Amino acid sequence: MVPLSWYILLGVALFVIGAAGVLLRRNILVVLMSLELLLNSVNINFIAFGRYYADFRGQIFAIFVIATTAAEVAVALGILVALVRNKATLKVDDVTVMKG
Amino acid sequence: MAQGFFLLFAAVSVITALTVVLARNPVHSALALMACFLQVSAIFVLLGAPLLAVIQIFVYVGAIMVLFLFVIMMIDVREAVLQRFLPGGNLPALVLLVLLGVEMLVLVLWSDRFSMAEPVAIRGGDEVRELSTTLFADYLLPFEAASVILLAALVGAIVLARKEPG
Numbered sequence: 001m002v003p004l005s006w007y008i009l010l011g012v013a014l015f016v017i018g019a020a021g022v023l024l025r026r027n028i029l030v031v032l033m034s035l036e037l038l039l040n041s042v043n044i045n046f047i048a049f050g051r052y053y054a055d056f057r058g059q060i061f062a063i064f065v066i067a068t069t070a071a072e073v074a075v076a077l078g079i080l081v082a083l084v085r086n087k088a089t090l091k092v093d094d095v096t097v098m099k100g
Numbered sequence: 101m102a103q104g105f106f107l108l109f110a111a112v113s114v115i116t117a118l119t120v121v122l123a124r125n126p127v128h129s130a131l132a133l134m135a136c137f138l139q140v141s142a143i144f145v146l147l148g149a150p151l152l153a154v155i156q157i158f159v160y161v162g163a164i165m166v167l168f169l170f171v172i173m174m175i176d177v178r179e180a181v182l183q184r185f186l187p188g189g190n191l192p193a194l195v196l197l198v199l200l201g202v203e204m205l206v207l208v209l210w211s212d213r214f215s216m217a218e219p220v221a222i223r224g225g226d227e228v229r230e231l232s233t234t235l236f237a238d239y240l241l242p243f244e245a246a247s248v249i250l251l252a253a254l255v256g257a258i259v260l261a262r263k264e265p266g
Contacts, residue, residue: 002106002146005214010110010143012208014117016201021121023193029126029172033133036164037117040140043152051147052219056234059149063235066159067246071253073164077171078260084175085263 007048014041026091028083032076039069106146113139126172134165151228 014037021034043062050058083095116139119132141156208214235243 003217012204017117074257078257081261
């Protein structure tokens with residue numbers, strides 16, 4: 001069997017890569033995709049812990065994470081379409097409408 | 101055998117995740133992300149969660165990635181393609197990421213609580229049936245809340261993406 005720490009290390013690797021995408025890239029689409037990577041690494045950890053401690057709640061919380069992600073992506077892409085229609089930019093640094 | 105499969109899926113998923121971040125064209129990023137999600141769903145199968153693997157493929161690969169590709173092709177990405185991506189452009193964020201990664205690696209490798217190689221108890225019987233019983237009996241209220249959230253997101257996305265009248 002695969003040790004539990006291998007799954008956690010895979011989660012760590014995917015989390016760091018996704019955080020790098022969120023923090024370093026300036027393209028809004030790539031930032032959103034990196035957010036998906038972050039949520040997937042969390043899901044891997046949930047399911048691995050649920051499997052190794054024989055608890056269903058890991059899988060149940062992963063289901064809720066996936067449902068919330070679907071809602072988040074729908075709203076984010078709607079906002080993105082409205083943004084591009086109004087401002088015609090895809091760079092994160094150019095979107096400063098909410099700045100006080 | 102399972103270790104070999106895990107190493108294969110983990111290596112491919114890490115490589116495709118790096119491709120998501122490093123690719124210049126967002127379409128390449130989306131396709132690499134799709135491959136990464138497929139590997140993650142294979143890892144879910146290794147973890148004994150076939151229902152989650154199917155949900156992963158249906159929701160992520162089937163719905164979310166198609167939405168992403170639609171939006172990428174609807175938006176003109178040529179300007180975004182032309183700009184180069186420099187990893188060293190944001191030094192504080194890079195230092196923060198390295199610190200985060202090193203900290204998590206040290207904590208996971210240093211602790212001996214994560215070295216268990218076998219699950220505590222092998223469950224017998226139909227796992228998907230038990231999972232759905234738990235989901236619909238003990239977690240019914242969060243389930244309904246998730247459905248309301250999905251409905252609100254659906255309506256909100258339609259309202260946001262609609263063309264302004266006049």
